[in-house]
Amino acid sequence: MYMRKTYTVLLMFLLIGISSFAQKMSVEGTVESTNGESLPGSTVMIKGTTTGSITDVKGHYSISAKSTDVLVFSFIGFESREIAVGAQSVINVILTESGQQIEGIIVTALGIEKQKSTIGYAISDVKGSEMIKAREPNAINALTGKVAGLVVGSSSEILGAPNVLLRGVTPLYVVNGVPVQSDTWNINPDDIESYTILKGPTAAALYGSRGQNGAIQITTKKGTSNKKDFTVDFNSSTMFEKGFLAIPKVQDEYGPGDHGRYAFVDGRGAGTNDGDYDVWGPKFEGQLIPQYDSPIDPETGERTATPWIARGKDNLKRFLETGLLSTNSIAIASNSEKYDLRFSASHSYQKGITPNTKLNMTNFNLTAGYNISKKLRIDANMAYSKQYTPNVPDVNYGPNSIIYNIIAWGGADWNIDDMRDYWQPGKEGVQSIYAEYQRYHNPYFMSYEWLRGHYKTDINGYVSTTYRFTNHLNLMARSAVTSYDLFRTEKMPFSAHPYGREEGLGDYREDKRSLFENNTDILLSYDQYIVPKLSVHASAGGNIRSFTYRSSYATTDYLNVPGWYNLSNSKNPVRSYNFYAPMTVLSGYGVADFTYNDFATLSLTGRWDKSSTMLAGHNTYFYPSISSSIEVSKLVTIPTVKSWKIRGSYANVGGALTTSMIGPTSDVLEYGGSYYSPYDGPSYINSATYGIGLIQGSPAASYTGTINNIDLKPRFSSQWEAGTDVSLLGNRLGFDFTYFSSIDGPDIFPLKVSNASGFNSVIENGLKYHRKGVEISANATPVYKPNGLKWDVSANYSTVHTYLKEIYPGVDKLNTYFKIGDRMDKIIGTDFVRNADGQIINDGSGRPIRNSVPQFLGNADADWVGAIRNTLTYKNLSLSFQIDGRFGGTILDYVEKKTFQGGRNIATVEGEMGIARANDVLGIKSYVGEGVVVSNGVAIEYDPDGKIINNDALEFAPNTTATYLQDYISRYYGTDNAVNMSRTFVKLREVVLSYNLPQSMLKKSFIQQASISFVGRNLLYFAENTDIDVEQYTGTDSYSGLQTPTTRRFGFNINLTF
């Protein structure tokens, strides 16, 4: 107690002392724009006073100030800047235009604004205004190609989450300095002032463990950004989706069946291959075959055969509709000396290209600041976001997917237009019409009857109060909430029969999730020159993170009454599950930045966490960071170099037992995809006990296969990076280069143990990955004419790979296939057996022998990722376009595999395959596959890795055995390596042509600014095989999935400010 008092007194003395030593002196300098033009008429004010000055025609000013003062420089249309006087007698200032933060101030962790030159780690910013014209349904998609090291794999599905990777890992989302739980759909681009991407973990001290993977920080617009006391902003964008970028190419020459034979009786196996069929049936030649809609002979009760023709040519293209994306937003902003206020409302409506799919999103955002006194200020923000839709599609492979039904397993024997009236007469609501009744579904029936609703409300907000003791010392207290309530439903009609629901009696399901997280911080900040030329900015604070997650899931087990979707309508007992996960994390943290003479900065951070997810005794941990930057150009003058900075940082981050995403409470469904929502809550992996399942309809327990570890320590990872950025020729040319190296671990992981111990694994500390990469970005202005013609070009390049560095003492292999030093993106899958010369070895049936041990087939990660963007501006007109892509890596193309296996791939009717296919139908084996056969009758011997060990004893002869194409393909394309394709792709991402109405035109109207833009997105796509769009597959998964074809998007945007 006594000590604490002494400190307080000491601190007070120090503060009072410093201020009393401050002497008035004369400060002068110039104010310029980033283009180097002087800014006459700028105001220079001493912060917190009414004392000020104005720059002259040359942009020069002088003012009398104390070393403790802070000068505020401002000019209309430019971002204002604050600079502490300190020991400087000359302060030259560069102001950046609003909406063009190229150089200067940047928002760092916790919303602390810093001079970019003082930051010792990689950070990029993107103006929000760049993202609201060529709209994407999901705001984050628009960041694609904008930032070196940030990879966005946009999903083509409605409500499909983009795969966002920052330096190869998933970043944290932060809004106005507060971590939020974001599914990325709840981010409203119209409210965003800027995105700041913190690429490394250096900010983790301020955000906690979740900052380990870097952060996408969003600063929302505030009422202070406009000089007029009351403005209204209106932005409207309408875009259409039309024209396919990637769609499977299918044959329409042969219909469903097997080895050329088909006849419909009941569509459930009673006919010839009329249930769960492949598309290996008879050729469409007008021959007479009983079909699903052939008339029934009233005497025999049998169907009268009708002509077999390709009535379903281009079924998918005829089924899909033009998509629409319409967004409208209005924002009202106002400010005075006392307050600033901004309110916005926006609505976005997306209509999918598959019929009856849509997504509505409504956002409200309220931001307010109020100066209670000169010393006390309150800020508050509330963002409300609602997503609602009665139906989003489920494209995951299976009978739940329209794509599965039309492309992979649907023939051209039926016409999509005949499927619009989808109930069988007299069996409305009970039995749909289709050409098959065992496995597949009528696409229109699926679209209009099998509905998946999604209703989610996100509420994020904070109240923050800042008390400014002096100009140098302030205290902030803030409490922030991030929360969501999710409600998902699935209505499955009678006669739908996906995997595991073959009785086809319908179902109803509800998935409810609710997450609430509060972060309460208190932060004391100190900002002062402690000695001449050395300034310090230091903050110390504490945080309480209180987290609660509750969820439930309930499903009927078939329905009694068709079309009544209610849990009380369950035929068999309802199955329901619930989950509850509370968590608390207590933290203390501190940061200190020391800047010497405005060119060298050293930053230190530290954080202590106490997490309730770890066991007592191991639940408290500390993690530090250090970073430094030196502005070389301030030390030595190099001709043409405007600025040159070198920087370096190191951070170590601790973490506890949490998991980032969470799925349904129970995954009882055997079909379709599971929706994952943001979580960051307890993983409970070290508290495994009994699992409960159903046996013979009753609950039964089984003991965990995981050994818990009472000595488990928190996980850690560390990363260092070094970089430099240089700006040449008066900012006409700039480069930024960063190298980073991250040791991800020692992690917490299930260390595999011999199953003979009774368990599979023990939770241990260990496992380190080495993740490293390079990020380069460059920008140039090759043309900048006095007449206003300007050409800007920017480009970026990045690479990242992850290697296995360490597993556990005495363990040198992870999951059989990964040795220390291996890349972690290896694709492992089935392969053909090949002889020493690399030829495929076939068996006695003339078909390739498949290796029963999976083999290494390639690496998933791109070698590098790059983007280039050009902007041409002339007076009020500007044209910009971006091309980006990812290069290298392989993927197994699931669409190719399934269309071949199903007999639908167009290649099966072309060339040699086409000839053999015609013979298949005639019962003639004619396809001779490539490769050899064993000619001396010796059995092939393998080692446990699947390598042939008796090569010397084997003799080979060319394969001459003919087989049916269908059977050859079944074996060949049943092997993973058959569909190994490059992940390389390039997209013409966006083209924006904008026209700003000239001020002369608007002068007399009430409109301040107006612009109209014509925009296009995803206009061209280049890849090895365009049956799928590989963009969404950013991860290390070996297989692609099914997907809705991707399309081009065109439209226009109107932006008005009143």
Add this chain to the structure above:
Amino acid sequence: MKITKNMKKLLYIFILLVVTFAGCTKFEELEKNPNLPSEVPPSLILPTVINGMVYYPWSAEQRWNQFWCSNYAYYDDQQYDWTSTSFNYSKLNDVKQMVAEAKRIGLPENNAYSALAKFFNAYYYVDMSMRLGDIPLSEAMQGIDNTKPKYDTQKAVFQQALVWLEESNSDLQKLIDANDNTLTSDFMLNNDLSKWQKVVNSYKLRVLITLSKKESDTDLNIKQQFSNVIGNPGKYPLMTSLDENLQFIFNNSTDKYPLNPDNYGFTATRNNMSATYLNTLVDLKDPRTFIVAEPAPAKIAGGLTPQDYEAYVGASSGESLDDMSTKMLNGEYSAINKDKYYGTYTGEPSIQIGYIEQCFNIAEAINRGWISGDAEDFYIKGIQASWTFHGADVAANWTEYYNQAAVNYKGNNADGLNQILIQKYLGFFQNSGWEAYYNNRRTGIPEFLTGPGTANSERIAKRWQYPNSERTTNLDNYNAALQSQYGSQNDDINSEMWVIK
């Protein structure tokens, strides 16, 4: 500096914030997972333990038993290009936990759960060893105390299993004598300890027969053990009818018969009968033919009737699937009897350890001279029980059937043994897991068919590889076990394990 009014305001706001949001749950309480139990009664684990034993009909094993075939490679095949199989240790851990939980709730040292646990231990270890050979036992199941257990020889595994079976029998006897009724939630035998005791002893006969190649091994002393069981029916009660089978009953909601109305359209024409089984029935003019299969449509089109044995044709399991599928399309092969097997959700019970097998095991022991008795009597009982199980009319057909030279028991000689083994194979149709394959592996009867369709360079594999994880978690012991058994560290599926040497 004075505390100003504003600072007071700030303080109030801050206190309010902390009070509002900090909550009041005890920090340490939050460590626990509130969603799962850490203790359960043993009766909640028993269903898991029993269910873990079950082998289903119409499974891959039954194709490797050559009872049926898949002709549709997209779904399945009958290739013997095996790789690794899984251990049973997590199931054994449930057995261990069941015993521990029984103790925790205060049951005496010998209780229904612990007595049955000895049987489950024997069953699960033998099941593993039969697929693999040597396996860890003496050092296994010790959790974190030994995560790299050494392997015990297959012989040691069998010796221990026989001890467990002996103890399980006597423990159960004590409980039966004491009218113990603590067992609950046994969905197989309805908590009837007497039935379990018969299962244990019947299973013991299976284990002893499995060791027939070791009949002269004095450590095992299998003849004597077999004769002890048969000679002391009071001490070792055995099954007396099909009613006492250990069998899995299917229901129409949670555990449907694997073939049922739901999947007729998926599999009915993509699977056909295997020649190894169906053609044997046909050769013996066995009425089970008409019950399990449908006639080949091409034969019917050719003028035969469904009552003609010649109308029934199984495909060689070794046939390449391009041929098998097109011949099936051409109607040359017999499909599975759709009315019997696809007609309902409950199908027929799936026998795990049964009376039919027990009859043939005793017949085989008599034929081999291990015990005295009338082998033919047990041979006939076994066939008739199998007929009864399938619903074949014994009264109407038996005499004609048994009067055939191929069926009539040829005495306690090699021919008689061959007849017993053939009929035992027929009796295993779609039940008892791997037993048909194991019997073929042990005796070569019946001859299994090979070809491109069975892969593995047209050989019937003899064993599985150890689980892959052993190569990363227990490499030294794994290598030592391979070396000592097979003279090579190449985990070869075509090597012969001790029990069949």
